[in-house]
Amino acid sequence: MRAPSFNLLSWLIAIAALLALPWLVTSDYYVNIASQVVIAAILALSLNLLIGFGGMISLGHAAYLGVAAYLSIYLTAHAGFGHLAGALIAIGATTVLAMLFGYLALRASGLGFLMITLALGQILWGVAYRWASLTGGDNGLGGLKRPHPFGLNLMDPAIFYYFALAFFGIALWCIARFVQSALGQSLQGTRDQPRRMRALGYNVWLIQWLSFVFAGFWGSVAGLLYAYYHQFVSPQTLHLTTSAETLLMVIAGGTGTLLGPVVGAALVVILKNVVSAYITRWLILLGVIFVVIVLFMPEGLVPGITRWVRSLRSRPRADKAADTPSIAKDSAR
Amino acid sequence: MTTPVLEVTGLYRFFGGLPAVRDVSMRIPAGERRLLLGPNGAGKTTFFNLIAGDFPPSQGEIRIFGQNVTRKSANQRTHLGMARTYQIITLFSKNTLLHNVVISLVGLREIRFNPWSDLRRQTPLWDEARATLALVGLEHLADRTVAETSYGERRRLEIAMALAQKPKLLLLDEPLAGLSADERQDVQRLLQSIPRDVTIVMIEHDMDVALAFADVITVMQHGQVVVEGSRADVVADPRTREVYLGH
Amino acid sequence: MNFWIIQGLNGLAFGSLLFILASGFSLIFGLMRIVNLSHGAYFMLGAYVGLSAIEAGVNFWIAILIGGGAICILGTVIERFILRRLNGQPLAQVLVTLGIAFIIADTCVWIWTGDPRPVPMPRELTGAFRVSNLAFPIYRLFVIGVAFALAAALWFLLERSRLGAMIRAGVDDLPMARAMGIRTSLLFSAVFCLGSALAGAGGVLAGPILSVYPGLDSDMLPLALVVVILGGVGSLLGAFVGSLIIGFIYSYGQALFPDLAYVILFLPMVLVLTLRPTGLFGRQAI
Ligand SMILES: Nc1ncnc2c1ncn2[C@@H]1O[C@H](COP(=O)(O)OP(=O)(O)OP(=O)(O)O)[C@@H](O)[C@H]1O
Ligand SMILES: [Mg+2]
Numbered sequence: 001m002r003a004p005s006f007n008l009l010s011w012l013i014a015i016a017a018l019l020a021l022p023w024l025v026t027s028d029y030y031v032n033i034a035s036q037v038v039i040a041a042i043l044a045l046s047l048n049l050l051i052g053f054g055g056m057i058s059l060g061h062a063a064y065l066g067v068a069a070y071l072s073i074y075l076t077a078h079a080g081f082g083h084l085a086g087a088l089i090a091i092g093a094t095t096v097l098a099m100l101f102g103y104l105a106l107r108a109s110g111l112g113f114l115m116i117t118l119a120l121g122q123i124l125w126g127v128a129y130r131w132a133s134l135t136g137g138d139n140g141l142g143g144l145k146r147p148h149p150f151g152l153n154l155m156d157p158a159i160f161y162y163f164a165l166a167f168f169g170i171a172l173w174c175i176a177r178f179v180q181s182a183l184g185q186s187l188q189g190t191r192d193q194p195r196r197m198r199a200l201g202y203n204v205w206l207i208q209w210l211s212f213v214f215a216g217f218w219g220s221v222a223g224l225l226y227a228y229y230h231q232f233v234s235p236q237t238l239h240l241t242t243s244a245e246t247l248l249m250v251i252a253g254g255t256g257t258l259l260g261p262v263v264g265a266a267l268v269v270i271l272k273n274v275v276s277a278y279i280t281r282w283l284i285l286l287g288v289i290f291v292v293i294v295l296f297m298p299e300g301l302v303p304g305i306t307r308w309v310r311s312l313r314s315r316p317r318a319d320k321a322a323d324t325p326s327i328a329k330d331s332a333r
Numbered sequence: 334m335t336t337p338v339l340e341v342t343g344l345y346r347f348f349g350g351l352p353a354v355r356d357v358s359m360r361i362p363a364g365e366r367r368l369l370l371g372p373n374g375a376g377k378t379t380f381f382n383l384i385a386g387d388f389p390p391s392q393g394e395i396r397i398f399g400q401n402v403t404r405k406s407a408n409q410r411t412h413l414g415m416a417r418t419y420q421i422i423t424l425f426s427k428n429t430l431l432h433n434v435v436i437s438l439v440g441l442r443e444i445r446f447n448p449w450s451d452l453r454r455q456t457p458l459w460d461e462a463r464a465t466l467a468l469v470g471l472e473h474l475a476d477r478t479v480a481e482t483s484y485g486e487r488r489r490l491e492i493a494m495a496l497a498q499k500p501k502l503l504l505l506d507e508p509l510a511g512l513s514a515d516e517r518q519d520v521q522r523l524l525q526s527i528p529r530d531v532t533i534v535m536i537e538h539d540m541d542v543a544l545a546f547a548d549v550i551t552v553m554q555h556g557q558v559v560v561e562g563s564r565a566d567v568v569a570d571p572r573t574r575e576v577y578l579g580h
Numbered sequence: 581m582n583f584w585i586i587q588g589l590n591g592l593a594f595g596s597l598l599f600i601l602a603s604g605f606s607l608i609f610g611l612m613r614i615v616n617l618s619h620g621a622y623f624m625l626g627a628y629v630g631l632s633a634i635e636a637g638v639n640f641w642i643a644i645l646i647g648g649g650a651i652c653i654l655g656t657v658i659e660r661f662i663l664r665r666l667n668g669q670p671l672a673q674v675l676v677t678l679g680i681a682f683i684i685a686d687t688c689v690w691i692w693t694g695d696p697r698p699v700p701m702p703r704e705l706t707g708a709f710r711v712s713n714l715a716f717p718i719y720r721l722f723v724i725g726v727a728f729a730l731a732a733a734l735w736f737l738l739e740r741s742r743l744g745a746m747i748r749a750g751v752d753d754l755p756m757a758r759a760m761g762i763r764t765s766l767l768f769s770a771v772f773c774l775g776s777a778l779a780g781a782g783g784v785l786a787g788p789i790l791s792v793y794p795g796l797d798s799d800m801l802p803l804a805l806v807v808v809i810l811g812g813v814g815s816l817l818g819a820f821v822g823s824l825i826i827g828f829i830y831s832y833g834q835a836l837f838p839d840l841a842y843v844i845l846f847l848p849m850v851l852v853l854t855l856r857p858t859g860l861f862g863r864q865a866i
Contacts, residue, residue: 057671059678104850107857111615111670115805118617119849122802126842133839182439182455183448189425189436196423199385200440200498201411214448240798244678251675283686290679294672295665 018165022158031157037269038164039225042171044249044261046218051247052255053179054211055191056105057114059243060121063101064216066238068094068223070128070141073233077143084147090227091220098216102209121243128235140234144227154228164225171218176258178214187211241283245272248286251293336399337362338502338532339384344393346379346556353379354390355556361549363501364529368547369536370567372576376556377536378420381504385417386410397502412441416500418491420507420536424479430490431475434462437494462497469493469523485516492523503527505535509542517542544568552576582714587835588828593720593789595827596727600782601800602807603734603819604775610751610814611771613670614663617677618655619779620801621684626651626780627792628692631699640702648781655776659769681797689794699787719788726785730778731820738816747771751814803830806845810852812862821860 017024022031043065050056068090076086105116128135135141146154154160178184189197190204197204227233236242245268253264275282339361346354354376361367369377383390384397386407395403402410425433438458439445452458466472469489474482479490492508508524509517521542527533537543544550550567552560560570567573605619630647634640658680666672701719708715738744746767749757758764783792790796807826811818825848833841858864 057674104853107853111609111613111674112809114674115615116809116849116853119802119805119809120846122798123806123842123845125798126802126845130842131839177451178448180451180453181448182444182450182452183446185436185452186439186445192425192427193423195387196419196425197436197440198387198407199411199417200437200494201408202440202445203406203408210446210448240678241682244682247675281686281690283682284690287679287682287684287686290675290682291662294675294679295662298669298672 019162022161028157031161033269033273035157035161035164035229036273037266038161038168039222039229040246040249040269041262041265042168042225043219043222043246044253044265045171045175045258046215046222047246048250048255048261049175049178049187049211049215049218051250052257052260053184053191054187054208056109056208056212057247058105058117059114059240059247060101060105060117060119060124061215061219061246062238062240062242063121063124064094064098064219065223065226065242065246066128066233066235067097067124068220069227069230069233069237070135072224072227073141073144073231074134077145078141083149087147087224090224091217094220094223095213095217098213098219099209102212102216106205106208106212118240118243121238122240125235125238125240128238135235138235140232140236142232144231146228146231160229164229167221167225171221172258172262175218179258183207183210241286244290245286248289248293335363337396338365338398339534340396340399341384342394344380344383344395345391346376346383346388347391352556354383357393357553357556357558359551359558359561361532361534363532365532366546366548367532367534368543368550369534369553370538370540370543370550370573371553371559375553377553378506379556380553381417381506381534381536384410384504385415408440411498414501415504416495416498416502417504418495418506418508420510422484422487422491424487424490424494426479429476429478430466430471430482430486430493431459431462433479433490434465434493434497435459437497438462438465441498465493465497466490468496470519485512488512488516489520489523492520496527501531503531503533505533505537507536507538509537509539521546583835585714586716587831589716589720589724590835591828591831592824593723593827594831595824596724597782597786597789598800598803598807598827599727599820599823600730600778600785602804602811602823603730603816604778605804606808606811606814606816606819607747607771608775609808611747611754612768614772615670615674615677616772616775617674617801618658618681618684619775619804620797620799621681621688622651622655622776622779623783623786623800624688624792624794624797625654625684626783627699627787627796628688628697628783629780630784631692631697631787631792634700640700644781644784647784648777651780651783652773652777655779656769656773659772663772664765664768681801685794685797692792694794696791696793698791699784701788723785723789727823731816734816743767743770803845806849808859810848810859812859813864815859815861815863818859818861 021034025031025034043061047058047061050058050061071090071093072086075081075089076083081089101117101120104120105113108116129137131137146160148154149163152159152163154163186197186202186207190202190207194204226237249264249268250261251264252267253260253262272282275285337360339359341357341359344354344357345352357380369380371377382388384395386402386405386409390403393403394401397410397413397415400413402413425436428436435452435458438461439452444450444455463472463475466475469492471486471489471493474486479487482490488508488511492505495503495505505524509520512520524533524546535543535546544564547564550562550564551558552567552573554576559576560567560572562570601619601623605616608614608616626647629650630643633643633646638646662676663673666676705719705722707718709718709721738748746757746762749760749762750764750767754764803826807819807822810825811820811822826845829844829848830841833844837844852859
């Protein structure tokens with residue numbers, strides 16, 4: 001699978017738009033939503049490594065978001081650690097957790113993998129709920145003050161947005177490099193032809209495990225930003241619904257493309273914020289979206305709509321629609 | 334006596350109680366061209382899968398280059414210098430032919446664990462892949478995706494992916510199946526041109542083609558070896574006729 | 581000593597409830613390769629429906645039938661009209677059942693509000709069973725009895741009946757079963773209906789012990805998954821043993837280290853997945 005090949009100009013426009021956003025939207029409310037989108041996008045990018053590039057459908061990706069958030073808040077606000085130490089330990093420990101969970105989940109494949117990730121994630125949710133002395137139980141854990149790295153006042157919504165955007169940029173860059181690297185290309189090979197990959201000398205299990213850990217790492221970075229943004233975390237963050245929302249971002253934007261999950265994250269976060277302003281039944285809507293996407297747009301919202309638009313535009317040459325040499329040619333070298 | 338490249342002793346494999354491979358033993362010395370013959374369902378592909386390490390044997394031992402690999406994984410065996418093709422084409426169909434061969438090259442190199450440098454920039458790899466494609470006469474299609482190629486071209490790509498790894502032991506599972514007469518000739522010539530220090534085990538149904546190629550022939554039926562010997566011996570053996578006419 | 585016996589019985593009772601839920605989940609997964617993520621929601625909805633029936637003046641035993649029946653109908657409709665359309669797309673089926681689980685869960689909050697609701701016990705089973713200085717609620721003993729009876733009945737159904745022979749053939753090798761002329765579509769409906777009914781009835785039965793609350797589904801679903809991971813795919817014995825193991829671990833864990841009761845659940849998963857990825861009684865890896 002290839003990322004759509006953007007030329008330099010469209011990249012520059014996109015970057016300029018992202019940087020100018022706090023001036024374009026004047027209200028703090030919208031800047032904050034932009035911050036949420038950026039954080040969600042990091043999480044969705046990392047999940048897409050597993051789903052889109054690895055073919056491993058995880059329903060427990062909220063684990064890394066939630067655990068990193070819990071750990072960073074607990075360490076800095078309740079255990080007396082400094083911000084930097086708290087952040088590093090939180091990310092490190094969550095990555096170690098991803099190593100363990102990856103090992104367990106990769107004992108199976110396909111539906112078994114999905115079941116194990118879901119079970120592990122939900123057990124963590126139960127832990128957060130019941131280990132109240134540590135996690136605050138249902139009330140959640142708060143008390144975190146946003147740090148002041150390099151003298152930046154992260155309480156200012158625009159500055160926080162840039163802070164999160166910087167992390168997003170680094171995440172996108174690293175993940176883009178990973179996808180084009182030998183390891184990332186091998187991961188896509190294991191998705192398409194695991195048996196052939198083994199015969200070619202690849203340790204399929206190791207490739208999948210390394211990718212799982214890499215995805216867990218970026219999930220934990222998202223979790224750290226989540227903690228800074230909300231200054232609060234509750235069991236809901238670890239719940240299956242969070243994993244499902246992230247999965248929705250990935251499949252809505254189209255799996256296996258680099259930027260699809262970013263679009264998906266924007267769609268889901270904005271939709272959730274808009275809907276929540278009018279009704280309280282977000283979960284029903286989430287469920288309905290899942291059912292509708294699966295039944296009517298199995299390839300994802302964005303690719304589905306794109307294909308639909310493209311087929312409208314190229315109707316005069318409809319016979320060529322199935323042929324895709326133009327995308328096919330540019331990628332190899 | 335030199336160690337054989339492939340040595341198999343007392344190999345069994347059961348699928349749900351039914352033996353697909355039954356007590357097969359075989360010694361193949363370096364440089365030999367060995368042909369596996371046998372009717373459909375004789376267990377030839379299963380035998381290849383056991384050697385390649387797709388699944389473990391129910392019983393028996395496999396040695397490659399003198400090393401016991403019975404408990405080794407498929408990827409470890411490949412790193413010893415073995416490569417294979419598949420009877421049922423197993424390629425990365427959304428990728429270009431060039432990309433397929435590069436993936437094959439990367440499988441044996443340390444770079445496969447590199448999560449950072451852009452694979453597209455590894456020019457020597459792509460040049461080598463192009464050269465390999467030229468070897469099988471597919472250079473002009475290098476930038477097509479597999480999905481856009483013909484069946485015969487895919488068969489040749491299967492071989493190219495195996496050859497790219499410069500194996501010392503090459504397992505070919507019906508490399509000529511489904512090819513036109515012209516394509517057959519091309520592939521045959523290609524196989525003939527493989528240097529003699531490569532040991533080749535080939536499964537093939539087409540007697541004429543196969544006989545011209547092989548030094549030693551093994552005939553299998555019902556998972557067992559029925560006849561084994563030189564071309565002349567096997568052709569003359571009445572059991573060979575029985576296997577083929579009885580089928 | 582008393583502590584161990586009482587908690588052991590509690591674990592047995594909880595494991596029994598879990599078995600009623602997990603046996604259906606496991607059968608559905610084993611036969612149809614559908615990971616029914618709605619199963620926890622079925623359990624909760626069944627409990628709510630049963631509760632409403634009781635509050636409307638219906639007898640407890642009839643309420644179990646109503647709860648089980650309602651979920652059975654719901655499950656059958658979902659299987660017929662949604663899951664069947666996605667035949668051969670296991671991933672799409674999982675996502676649909678996940679979506680349906682969310683819809684059911686949120687609808688329950690809508691109708692029955694967010695407060696936990698105890699389900700009244702049938703009058704004939706209130707009170708405790710006493711041996712010397714030990715007292716144990718009769719209702720829990722009854723639940724244990726129901727689970728064992730169910731296990732026996734399911735065993736009989738699977739091992740001794742024609743339907744069971746067809747189900748076993750389907751679990752072992754679906755294409756082969758189809759080739760032998762088994763009408764798998766009917767079989768699928770029957771198994772899905774049975775599994776749904778068990779989940780719904782199990783929810784009502786669990787009501788007096790666990791009560792009903794939003795989140796009951798999220799509590800039960802992962803436990804059912806863990807049971808199947810432990811016990812092995814499509815194995816009735818596995819579901820039974822797995823349920824009891826989790827029941828005991830959960831019950832003793834909650835009594836001994838209430839904070840860590842959930843953390844301990846990782847333990848059997850780590851052990852089984854490391855040492856025996858097929859599950860204790862499974863023949864194929866999940
Ligand atoms: N993975 C498997 N599971 C179950 N049975 C299998 C499997 N692979 C092969 N078999 C069975 O083992 C027997 C031997 O099959 P195999 O593919 O090795 O035969 P073959 O000699 O390669 O035949 P052909 O000439 O048709 O390729 C067949 O009866 C086949 O059905
Ligand atoms: Mg074969």
